[in-house]
Amino acid sequence: MIALKSTLTKAACTAVMVACALALAPGLGTADTPKGDPEAGKKIANDRKLGNCVACHMMPDAESPGRIGPPLTGMRARYPDKEKLRAQIRDATVANPGSSMPPFGKHGILTEQQLNDLLEYIWSI
Secondary structure (H helix, E strand, O other), X not given: OHHHHHHHHHHHHHHHHHHHHHHHOOOOOOOOOXXXXXXXXXXXXXXXXXXXXXXXXXXXXXXXXXXXXOOOOXXXXXXXXXXXXXXXXXXXXXXXXXXXXXXXOOOOOOOHHHHHHHHHHHHHO
Protein backbone atom coordinates (compact mmCIF):
# COMPACT_ATOMS: atom_id res chain seq x y z
CA MET A 1 0.00 0.00 0.00
CA ILE A 2 2.83 2.39 0.81
CA ALA A 3 4.53 1.77 -2.57
CA LEU A 4 1.28 2.51 -4.43
CA LYS A 5 0.76 5.70 -2.45
CA SER A 6 4.33 6.78 -3.25
CA THR A 7 3.82 6.14 -6.97
CA LEU A 8 0.61 8.16 -7.01
CA THR A 9 2.33 11.00 -5.22
CA LYS A 10 5.17 11.03 -7.78
CA ALA A 11 2.68 11.00 -10.66
CA ALA A 12 0.67 13.81 -9.09
CA CYS A 13 3.84 15.86 -8.53
CA THR A 14 4.91 15.32 -12.13
CA ALA A 15 1.51 16.44 -13.39
CA VAL A 16 1.64 19.58 -11.25
CA MET A 17 5.17 20.38 -12.43
CA VAL A 18 4.19 19.98 -16.10
CA ALA A 19 1.13 22.18 -15.59
CA CYS A 20 3.25 24.88 -13.91
CA ALA A 21 5.85 24.75 -16.69
CA LEU A 22 3.17 25.19 -19.34
CA ALA A 23 1.61 28.08 -17.44
CA LEU A 24 4.92 29.87 -16.93
CA ALA A 25 6.48 29.33 -20.37
CA PRO A 26 4.90 31.81 -22.81
CA GLY A 27 3.95 30.22 -26.09
CA LEU A 28 4.96 26.69 -25.09
CA GLY A 29 2.54 24.31 -26.70
CA THR A 30 0.63 27.07 -28.49
CA ALA A 31 2.52 27.19 -31.81
CA ASP A 32 -0.62 26.33 -33.76
CA THR A 33 -2.76 28.92 -32.01
CA PRO A 34 -3.13 32.12 -34.06
CA LYS A 35 -2.03 35.20 -32.20
CA GLY A 36 -4.04 37.65 -34.23
CA ASP A 37 -7.28 38.14 -36.09
CA PRO A 38 -6.83 38.39 -39.88
CA GLU A 39 -10.10 40.32 -40.31
CA ALA A 40 -8.96 42.94 -37.80
CA GLY A 41 -5.57 42.96 -39.58
CA LYS A 42 -7.23 43.68 -42.91
CA LYS A 43 -8.94 46.72 -41.39
CA ILE A 44 -5.60 47.92 -39.99
CA ALA A 45 -3.85 47.42 -43.36
CA ASN A 46 -6.50 49.48 -45.13
CA ASP A 47 -6.97 52.11 -42.41
CA ARG A 48 -5.15 55.25 -43.53
CA LYS A 49 -4.68 56.30 -39.89
CA LEU A 50 -3.26 52.99 -38.62
CA GLY A 51 -1.24 50.51 -40.67
CA ASN A 52 -1.88 52.31 -43.95
CA CYS A 53 -0.21 49.47 -45.89
CA VAL A 54 -2.42 50.41 -48.81
CA ALA A 55 -0.60 53.73 -49.19
CA CYS A 56 2.51 51.95 -50.48
CA HIS A 57 1.45 48.42 -51.42
CA MET A 58 -0.96 46.84 -53.85
CA MET A 59 -3.19 44.42 -51.93
CA PRO A 60 -6.27 42.36 -52.70
CA ASP A 61 -9.51 44.40 -52.43
CA ALA A 62 -7.55 47.60 -51.71
CA GLU A 63 -9.04 50.94 -52.63
CA SER A 64 -6.50 53.20 -54.40
CA PRO A 65 -3.40 51.12 -53.55
CA GLY A 66 0.10 52.54 -53.81
CA ARG A 67 3.02 51.29 -55.86
CA ILE A 68 6.01 52.31 -53.75
CA GLY A 69 6.47 48.96 -52.02
CA PRO A 70 6.17 45.45 -53.41
CA PRO A 71 2.67 44.03 -53.91
CA LEU A 72 1.38 42.14 -50.91
CA THR A 73 0.49 38.85 -52.58
CA GLY A 74 1.83 35.33 -52.16
CA MET A 75 3.12 36.23 -48.72
CA ARG A 76 3.40 32.65 -47.41
CA ALA A 77 5.61 31.77 -50.36
CA ARG A 78 7.75 34.87 -49.84
CA TYR A 79 7.86 34.48 -46.05
CA PRO A 80 7.53 30.78 -45.16
CA ASP A 81 8.77 31.73 -41.68
CA LYS A 82 6.02 33.90 -40.21
CA GLU A 83 8.41 35.38 -37.64
CA LYS A 84 10.55 36.87 -40.43
CA LEU A 85 7.47 38.61 -41.79
CA ARG A 86 6.67 39.84 -38.28
CA ALA A 87 10.21 41.23 -37.99
CA GLN A 88 9.78 42.99 -41.34
CA ILE A 89 6.54 44.64 -40.22
CA ARG A 90 7.96 45.47 -36.78
CA ASP A 91 11.09 47.18 -38.19
CA ALA A 92 11.99 46.83 -41.87
CA THR A 93 15.20 48.82 -41.36
CA VAL A 94 16.82 45.84 -39.62
CA ALA A 95 16.93 43.88 -42.89
CA ASN A 96 17.13 46.97 -45.12
CA PRO A 97 18.54 50.10 -43.46
CA GLY A 98 17.39 52.23 -46.41
CA SER A 99 13.77 51.08 -46.17
CA SER A 100 11.12 53.77 -46.24
CA MET A 101 8.65 51.47 -44.45
CA PRO A 102 7.78 52.82 -41.00
CA PRO A 103 8.99 50.68 -38.07
CA PHE A 104 5.47 49.92 -36.81
CA GLY A 105 6.57 48.03 -33.70
CA LYS A 106 9.82 49.78 -32.86
CA HIS A 107 8.16 53.21 -32.78
CA GLY A 108 4.92 52.01 -31.19
CA ILE A 109 2.84 52.98 -34.22
CA LEU A 110 0.83 49.80 -33.70
CA THR A 111 0.16 47.91 -30.48
CA GLU A 112 1.33 44.31 -30.09
CA GLN A 113 -2.23 43.11 -30.71
CA GLN A 114 -2.51 45.25 -33.85
CA LEU A 115 0.84 43.85 -35.05
CA ASN A 116 -0.42 40.32 -34.42
CA ASP A 117 -3.65 41.04 -36.30
CA LEU A 118 -1.80 42.67 -39.20
CA LEU A 119 0.69 39.79 -39.34
CA GLU A 120 -2.11 37.22 -39.60
CA TYR A 121 -3.79 39.17 -42.40
CA ILE A 122 -0.66 39.91 -44.43
CA TRP A 123 0.54 36.30 -44.10
CA SER A 124 -2.85 35.09 -45.35
CA ILE A 125 -2.66 36.98 -48.67
